[in-house]
């Protein structure tokens with residue numbers, strides 16, 4: 001596989017962090033995921049209902065399904081991404097509680113609903129740092145998607161256990177303005193830009 005954007009050293013470092021995180025995430029209890037969903041819900045539900053992109057969980061990840069249900073009950077439109085071939089941005093489709101989920105690329109699941117553009121994008125990650133940089137599974141999907149949707153507000157979320165000192169940063173990586181964990185809201189410090 002070619003990695004057009006990142007230097008070879010960055011690619012290796014990113015791989016090593018992904019492997020370390022897989023081991024760490026095995027030990028996160030399910031209650032932590034529920035707690036994080038509650039923190040996300042209490043923050044989002046103070047805002048006017050809007051259109052929000054969530055994700056259907058992959059093994060070991062934060063499970064946003066309770067949040068999807070709650071937001072839907074409060075008149076938010078919930079979208080879940082369909083994963084296209086690598087190199088293309090994500091396709092967001094409307095989800096409803098009764099939606100049948102289809103199997104997509106890399107073990108992802110997505111609903112069959114109409115395509116829509118989110119106002120808010122909840123951004124999953126494998127690891128993050130305090131500057132707001134994140135590391136995903138290496139598809140570059142969120143970097144590409146956020147670059148094309150400047151009007152959508154990205155909100156990162158992760159377990160505190162996923163924090164590392166410094167995520168290696170490639171030319172396309174963008175720092176997130178906010179990352180929410182089960183313990184705190186990490187707001188990016190713009191003064192260091």
Ligand SMILES: Nc1nc2c(c(=O)[nH]1)N(C=O)[C@@H](CNc1ccc(C(=O)N[C@@H](CCC(=O)O)C(=O)O)cc1)CN2
Nearest residue numbers: 018055056057058081083106108124136137139141142
């Ligand atoms: N729940 C969830 N859905 C999501 C994402 C995510 O991070 N979490 N994505 C975020 O972009 C997109 C899917 N991105 C992915 C890109 C690559 C691989 C992948 O290559 N997986 C490897 C194993 C990688 C590893 O564990 O190191 C594989 O399946 O072999 C998986 C997902 C969209 N949907």
Ligand SMILES: Nc1ncnc2c1ncn2[C@@H]1O[C@H](COP(=O)(O)OP(=O)(O)OP(=O)(O)O)[C@@H](O)[C@H]1O
Nearest residue numbers: 003004005006136137138139140141142143144172
């Ligand atoms: N906007 C973009 N345009 C072109 N290439 C990009 C863009 N964003 C990322 N890439 C490239 O995609 C590849 C994967 O990126 P990276 O390792 O940062 O993915 P990731 O953030 O871990 O994955 P994901 O966003 O899917 O969770 C890299 O080669 C990167 O340079």
